[in-house]
Amino acid sequence: MLKYTKRITLGAVSALALASAASAGPYDEYQGETLIVNFPAHPHFDAVMKILPEFTAETGIEVEVDQLPYLKMRERQTLELAQDEGEYDLIAYVVFSKADYVYADQLENLARYFMNPKLADPAYDADDLIDGYVYNIGFAGGNKGYLEGKTGSLFGIPYGSETSILGYRTDIFDKHGLSVPETYGELLDVACRIPDLEPGMGGLSSRAASGHHASHAFLLHLAPLGGRIFDDQWNPIVNNAAGVEAANALKTIVDCGPEGAASFGFGEALGSFLNGDTAMFLDTTVVAGQINDPSKSKVVGKVGWALHPMGVRRGSQTGGFGIGIPSNAENKEAAFLLMQWLTSKKGDKLVALAGGNPSRFSTHADQDVNAKFPHMATFGEALKHADPDWRPIIPVWGKINADLGTTLSKVLTEDLDVQEALDGVAERTRAVMEEAGYYTWQ
Amino acid sequence: MCGPLPPDNHRSGKPVTAQTFNRMTPYLFLAPAAITMAIALLYPLGYMVYGSFRDWDPSQNISETDFVGLKNYITLFFDPAFRESLSVTLIFAFTVVVAEMVIGVGLALLLDRNIRGISVLRTLFILPMMIAPVVVGLMWRYMYHPTVGTFNKTLKSLGFDGVDWLGQHALLSVIIADIWQWTPFILILALAALQSLPASAIEAARIDGATAWQQIWHIKLPLMMPVLVVTALLRLIDAFKVLEVILVMTEGGPGLSTEIVALRISRTATEFRELGTAAAMSNYLLILLLILTLAMFAIGRLQDARTARLARQVQEEEG
Incomplete structure (x- = not known):
């Protein structure tokens, strides 16, 4: 089985990070924790690998990445998520896994994390996330069971949006x-x-x-x-x-x-x-x-x-991946902090500049990103027309x-x-x- | 494990117990192997049989699943896609095994002689089966590529039209790739069988004036037959389970034209997320292979019986 396990260890950088993180407030409690995350071998997540050291430097939380070809990733997750105690703290999942995972009660509802003032960043600006993707990849329980709607709630955040x-x-x-x-x-x-x-x-x-x-x-x-x-x-x-x-x-x-x-x-x-x-x-x-x-x-x-x-x-x-926290994860709160950091305006811009697919309107319109990738403005326009219901997401x-x-x-x-x-x-x-x-x- | 008898038994003077213990000794020696086999072989098999009677999604533990009786088997029996898949498997397996046997035995007969560089030739011939199946699949997929593939480039350079290998002729294309990879397996076993034939029989035939063709047809092939039957059986079992090469080359397409049962089992388990149905499908395949194996052994037995009968007749006539 192709399996790439890449440990992001920082050595001298982490020492510096720990010192600077002392004043970082929300991350204090989680410094020194190691998160194990499962990402696909995919151009967007290759870009994510480049920005993870910055997260560790800023927060003191270390990240170990288990990167697998995406079909293997799904097989691995199917086995891992059914355990009482899982190995992964954060997973990337393809959109059609959403129905299976949520239905089997294997993904955390994100409400209690966004309600927690110690965890939720007030500057996160969720409205800037591309609507179609939030509904397509993150939402469950709404219209038709897999779209936005009054009965729906959020189980994941789009990360690596494609149209x-x-x-x-x-x-x-x-x-x-x-x-x-x-x-x-x-x-x-x-x-x-x-x-x-x-x-x-x-x-x-x-x-x-x-x-x-x-x-x-x-x-x-x-x-x-x-x-x-x-x-x-x-x-x-x-x-x-x-x-x-x-x-x-x-x-x-x-x-x-x-x-x-x-x-x-x-x-x-x-x-x-x-x-x-x-x-x-x-x-x-x-x-x-x-x-x-x-x-x-x-x-x-x-x-x-x-x-x-x-x-x-x-x-x-609407395609690409979302990231979510497995219900059997060990370090859920630290995982949420990583998830929030990756999908924040700063994280989204960093990953876009590293060659990834941004998930925010603001990143597509960002001058630096457009200077480096001139096609980004057209892609941003295309994302506005992304249809979350272009295919059904049912088990x-x-x-x-x-x-x-x-x-x-x-x-x-x-x-x-x-x-x-x-x-x-x-x-x-x-x-x-x-x-x-x-x-x-x- | 088989130390002295317990003193109580000895004192009570019950020789039956001692005999029983003695009789048990071989079984005690066999026990570790039997237990290992039960755990390593029968447990997974039993798990698969158990799972095939359940409505089982991979997100569930097997204990959470519902018992559905023979539903999975019945659904499959009437499922046109599974039946198509089964027929593709039968066509594929029998075609490749017949072709590989003919070519492999033919090559073995050609190579069974002392010529210079024979060992190099033998090594070259068996190279294909040493290559990982995924690599074989990729290699052939690129060779069959409609525009940049070796075959179409060659055909076009000779003035012919290109062939839509993996489209119109997908099954033939995967059969060719399998024959390329696995003929060497037949070759080395057939060659080993040929080299172990009694020289006296061949010598006698030659002295009696048998031509090379008569020697092959009446002496070599009948004597090789037990080995060839087992070889064909091994290849047949393998051909029924082939997955990687076809997965890489065609993913079962176009349509279902190359979707063999092993690939359908894999898709049913991972894409359709129906583990119970996939287990039932595996059991159908297992039953089919068991029938084939028993049939092959029955043929072998019949041949042995026939040989023994002929030998008896000869003895009686001589007597």
């Missing part, structure tokens, strides 16, 4: 006098004109491989085109006109994409864009660092960024997602009829939901 954004090759667009697509009609039109204008080049590289890749790509188009997986009564509506339009959009993109696009996972789709094989890329904002890195990219300086095109509405993805989603992804893969590779495919998904989804008890009140 979808359109990257395009400025040189190719300039050469052929193409306009940057703002609507889905324009996007599909340009995507299919590129292979004619630039022989050998694909229009847009998308993930499309069987399973969650195909499902993710479809969902990217479903929300802006006005679709949803369920209506408000949990009836599957993935097979309605918007669903069919989204699946057709995905098929068009793959057909006009680079060679072999139907078997592309995220890595291949990004690799294809980095290699200069496609003119556009529509996926997560987390790729910006790699696109601007000359050691990984052949398109440095040739990529412009635009908002995820509109269908009948704006609706870019049975894993099964539905897999079925959707494998069925769409058949549409892309075996020419299965789109309507027939989505009708099948809707029927099987209804059975899964029925068994999970979602129709008990109907």
